[in-house]
Amino acid sequence: MKMQDGLSEFIERQLRNRCGMSGADYQVLAHLSEAPEGRLRSFELGQLLRWEKSRLSQHLGRMQNRGLVSRERCLADQRGAVVAITPRGSDLIKVAAPQHVADVRDVLIDHLTATEMAMLVTIGDKVAERLATLEHKH
Amino acid sequence: MKMQDGLSEFIERQLRNRCGMSGADYQVLAHLSEAPEGRLRSFELGQLLRWEKSRLSQHLGRMQNRGLVSRERCLADQRGAVVAITPRGSDLIKVAAPQHVADVRDVLIDHLTATEMAMLVTIGDKVAERLATLEHKH
DNA sequence: CCCATTTGGTTAATGTGTGAACCAGAAGCT
DNA sequence: AGCTTCTGGTTCACACATTAACCAAATGGG
Numbered sequence: 573m574k575m576q577d578g579l580s581e582f583i584e585r586q587l588r589n590r591c592g593m594s595g596a597d598y599q600v601l602a603h604l605s606e607a608p609e610g611r612l613r614s615f616e617l618g619q620l621l622r623w624e625k626s627r628l629s630q631h632l633g634r635m636q637n638r639g640l641v642s643r644e645r646c647l648a649d650q651r652g653a654v655v656a657i658t659p660r661g662s663d664l665i666k667v668a669a670p671q672h673v674a675d676v677r678d679v680l681i682d683h684l685t686a687t688e689m690a691m692l693v694t695i696g697d698k699v700a701e702r703l704a705t706l707e708h709k710h
Numbered sequence: 711m712k713m714q715d716g717l718s719e720f721i722e723r724q725l726r727n728r729c730g731m732s733g734a735d736y737q738v739l740a741h742l743s744e745a746p747e748g749r750l751r752s753f754e755l756g757q758l759l760r761w762e763k764s765r766l767s768q769h770l771g772r773m774q775n776r777g778l779v780s781r782e783r784c785l786a787d788q789r790g791a792v793v794a795i796t797p798r799g800s801d802l803i804k805v806a807a808p809q810h811v812a813d814v815r816d817v818l819i820d821h822l823t824a825t826e827m828a829m830l831v832t833i834g835d836k837v838a839e840r841l842a843t844l845e846h847k848h
Numbered sequence: 849c850c851c852a853t854t855t856g857g858t859t860a861a862t863g864t865g866t867g868a869a870c871c872a873g874a875a876g877c878t
Numbered sequence: 879a880g881c882t883t884c885t886g887g888t889t890c891a892c893a894c895a896t897t898a899a900c901c902a903a904a905t906g907g908g
Contacts, residue, residue, distance in 0.1 A: 575834040576714050577760075578841040588866095596894080615856060622715075627895055629858055634893075651856050651903040679844065683836050691829045696713040698821050703716040706817065734864080753886060765865055767888055772863075789873045789886055 579679065586675045591668040596631060598672065601640065601665040604657040611656040613646065640664065717817065724813045729806040734769060736810065739778065739803040742795040749794040751784065778802065 584595050593601075603620050604610050612620075618628045632655055635641045640661035646652035657665075681689065722733050731739075741758050742748050750758075756766045770793055773779045778799035784790035795803075819827065 575837045576718065578838060580714065582841055582844070594893080613856090618856095624896065625857065626859080626897080631894080633858090646856095649856075649904075651901090653857065679840055680837060683840050684833060688829060688833055688836075691826060692833055695822060695826055695830055698826075699713045699818060700716060702817055702821050703720060706720070732864080751886090756886095762866060763887065764867075764889080767886095769864080771888090784886095787874075787886080789871090791887070 582679055583672070583675060587668065587672065590671060591664065593664065593668065597635060597640065598665070598668060600631065600635065601657060601661050602669070604641065604655070605662060605665050609656070610662065611654055614643075614653045614655055617655060635661075720817055721810070721813060725806065725810065728809060729802065731802065731806060735773060735778065736803070736806060738769065738773065739795060739799050740807070742779065742793070743800060743803050747794075748800065749792055752781075752791045752793055755793060773799075 580595070587593050587595055587598055599621060600617070603617060604612060614628065614632070615625070618625055621628070623631075632641060632643065636643060639658055642656050642658055644654050644656065646654050684692065718733070725731050725733055725736055737759055738755070741755060742750060752766065752770070753763070756763055759766065761769075770779060770781065774781060777796055780794050780796055782792050782794065784792050822830065
């Protein structure tokens with residue numbers, strides 16, 4: 573628990589202080605920048621992030637106000653929305669990503685042996701699998 | 711990351727649905743119930759939880775409104791506050807604790823081998839230590 | 849085709865976390 | 879004593895997450 577809280581608090585703080593963005597912002601931009609043309613249907617993004625749809629809607633609204641993403645109506649589905657990364661958002665994630673990766677190395681990966689790292693991955697997979705079956709059981 | 715998010719989301723949801731309390735509530739009550747006479751100075755509680763003082767103040771306000779804790783002025787230090795667990799809070803944590811422990815077993819401990827569990831503890835300690843030194847360096 | 853249901857998305861209410869400003873009482877220094 | 883600095887707490891403004899309610903466009907039977 574201490575590791576969990578400490579890790580996310582540290583990562584969150586680094587992103588905030590150095591890039592003026594939250595972990596949530598980072599994930600949104602990361603997914604968008606990896607998508608073809610930097611654009612995704614809103615609900616696709618929601619599935620990738622596993623977020624409540626209201627959360628996504630509100631968060632995208634704030635990011636749009638800051639000029640990090642833009643929203644357009646979808647042509648194929650009249651009720652749908654397409655969200656696209658802006659040049660400003662693209663620049664931001666390009667700066668943030670390497671620092672973020674370095675931080676994760678610095679606080680986690682660099683201090684574990686190969687065995688520990690491998691074990692951590694298998695543990696993570698096991699837990700994720702267990703959580704998935706619980707979730708599937710409704 | 712998936713393990714981290716999944717675990718805390720699951721635990722949080724179980725507490726909320728079954729006991730009507732958040733993980734934050736649980737931690738506050740847990741610390742108070744372990745303290746002598748179920749009472750602690752506000753700042754001591756803050757140090758145990760590693761919370762911002764404004765967070766603690768606001769959260770205690772809400773818990774007081776729900777009758778889970780009470781606050782009194784401190785005799786020794788005129789500006790200080792003492793926070794105490796109420797009978798209602800005490801009952802709640804007594805019901806919640808075993809369920810909480812069972813949930814943690816169910817989703818984490820029971821599915822790991824002894825080796826994995828031991829390794830996870832080692833990893834947690836290493837990371838916590840690393841975080842502590844970073845924090846200490848200001 | 850018509851009507852019920854589902855799906856994509858927004859909005860409002862409430863609970864929760866963070867940083868800054870603020871205040872009163874304590875401690876320390878001269 | 880008198881002055882500064884530190885400490886314990888609250889409050890405000892804002893960012894953020896969840897739930898429920900809502901709406902319009904799609905879908906799927908009859």
